[in-house]
Amino acid sequence: MAGRIDPFTLEVIKAGLVAAGDEMFLTLARTSQSPIIYEVLDYASGLTDEEGRLITQGNGVTGFLGTVASATREAIARHRGTFRPGDVIAGNDPYVGGGTHLSDVSLVMPYFYKGELIGFGANKAHWTEIGGANPGSFATDTPDIFSEGVQLPFVKIVEEGRENEALLATLAANVRTPEATLGDFRAQWAALRVGERRIQALCERYGVEAVRAAMRDVIERGEARARQALARLPQGVFEAEDVIDDDGVTDAPIPIRVRVTIRDGRFIADFTGSSPAVRGSINTTWAGLEAGVRTAYKAVLPPDLPANEGEPKDERETGRKRDFSAHKLKRNAGSMRNERDHAERARVNPMKNCASAR
DSSP: OOTTOOHHHHHHHHHHHHHHHHHHHHHHHHHOOOHHHHTTOOEEEEEEETTOOEEEEEESSGGGTTHHHHHHHHHHHHHTTOOOTTOEEEEOOTTSTTOOOTTEEEEEEEEEETTEEEEEEEEEEEOSOOOSSSGGGOOTTOOSGGGTOOOOOSEEEEETTEEOHHHHHHHHHTSSOHHHHHHHHHHHHHHHHHHHHHHHHHHHHHOHHHHHHHHHHHHHHHHHHHHHHHHTSOOEEEEEEEEESOOSSSOOOEEEEEEEEEETTEEEEEOTTOOBOOSSTTOOOHHHHHHHHHHHHHHTSOTTSOOSTTSOOEEEESSSOOOOSSEEEEOOTTBSOOOOOTTTOOOOOOOGGGGGGO
């Protein structure tokens, strides 16, 4: 599992990785300019390995569980081979990369040690203002994604340590509170730089291979513990149904149905029969659905289980299968979908307090 690294050193490095993630989390809260970040804690931060697998994540809100790893993998997919030390990628696309709605902006930073890619730091925070038709970039009558604000399609907002001045000027011109918006961006960037220094210090002291071995061990042990805990849960099929009162546009109730199967080391959440997308802007994205299920999943497992890639990913069953692991999501066509269809409806403002039902 960990090569020739002795178990004591391995545990010290793993503790260092967790401590780095905690320091990143606190740095963002201390340096941000928006109360929704430093008071409400509407943000998350974490570390991944070079493949984008989550090592550790600090969460203020449960609606971001696992989303920073998805953002990292999207950044890797778009910029593989072009990462340079000091780069930072920004994305808030609700349809890919763990996106929830446009106000939730992810930053991803590659971490290098002596020119070698070691892993990534990532965070996601709710910017109070991202433009759009309404102050605060959030309203129940938003008809489409274009009315909700500026879209950042995982582009380099910092290149080799230098801010992309053209992109920041464009952002400033399209938001109502440019000082706070850019201040929150720089707070996220500062937190990522803290993580970079801590990871480089671990590599300097223990060596790159030891740090990588510790990352692998975190994931392997996390999965083993999660499967053991899952096996202790009551086995069977459990169903629930509820309604959201309305979508803010019509008075029609919106049914949400879920069938949870716990069996043979699997936790399957099947949302077949739930409402299709509605006209109002309360539709969730895939990332919102996944984070909601992760929240419910963690709530029934021991609270000391860490949030990392050992916490199972998902196998999506929407006509094709992906990512075999211990928990799986199903949905029917048109229900809680994630297809990009700007003109039809706004579906990018998930109601986070209902996320676990969706």
